[in-house]
Amino acid sequence: MEIEEAFGKVLRKIRVEKSISQEELAHLCGLDRTYISLMERGKRKPTINTIFALAKGLNESPGDLVIETENLLHL
Amino acid sequence: MEIEEAFGKVLRKIRVEKSISQEELAHLCGLDRTYISLMERGKRKPTINTIFALAKGLNESPGDLVIETENLLHL
DNA sequence: TTGTAGACTACTGTCGACA
DNA sequence: ATGTCGACAGTAGTCTACA
Numbered sequence: 374m375e376i377e378e379a380f381g382k383v384l385r386k387i388r389v390e391k392s393i394s395q396e397e398l399a400h401l402c403g404l405d406r407t408y409i410s411l412m413e414r415g416k417r418k419p420t421i422n423t424i425f426a427l428a429k430g431l432n433e434s435p436g437d438l439v440i441e442t443e444n445l446l447h448l
Numbered sequence: 449m450e451i452e453e454a455f456g457k458v459l460r461k462i463r464v465e466k467s468i469s470q471e472e473l474a475h476l477c478g479l480d481r482t483y484i485s486l487m488e489r490g491k492r493k494p495t496i497n498t499i500f501a502l503a504k505g506l507n508e509s510p511g512d513l514v515i516e517t518e519n520l521l522h523l
Numbered sequence: 524t525t526g527t528a529g530a531c532t533a534c535t536g537t538c539g540a541c542a
Numbered sequence: 543a544t545g546t547c548g549a550c551a552g553t554a555g556t557c558t559a560c561a
Contacts, residue, residue, distance in 0.1 A: 408535085421455055439514045481524095482557080495555095
């Protein structure tokens with residue numbers, strides 16, 4: 374599995390757990406809704422700044438997002 | 449301080465601690481030497497894949513790189 | 524050994540629209 | 543509420559070269 378695919382799964386999992394829509398998350402972190410969609414499906418590789426923005430919108434630690442991604446990749 | 453600036457400081461700190469040159473690190477993680485230089489000085493925002501590549505080259509966990517970046521930002 | 528510059532390619536991220 | 547498309551601007555990342 375590619376890194377961006379794992380990250381997308383983590384992103385979607387956390388978002389759904391919090392019952393937030395893509396549109397709400399986009400608004401919370403100042404990103405475009407269609408871009409959230411692309412990331413969740415592993416079609417984009419976010420920069421470090423985007424990772425921090427997503428974490429803030431999800432009320433999570435950026436490091437935790439990355440660690441969960443590592444775990445999915447059994448790294 | 450900007451996120452990419454904090455990340456650059458973390459990157460340089462770990463690299464210097466391990467006594468690796470930019471050129472060696474570049475070779476270890478399959479990136480360009482001049483790009484390592486740019487990142488260390490906060491002039492670039494690496495993607496998640498690049499963060500994983502750097503972590504591998506440094507024998508570190510990607511999540512730890514991000515957590516150290518958070519700490520520098522007192523987040 | 525590192526910083527910088529310029530020129531370049533590929534991709535990140537935005538936006539409007541429609542299923 | 544989400545996926546997708548096309549067009550677009552800006553930037554990530556490479557490479558050669560020189561101080």
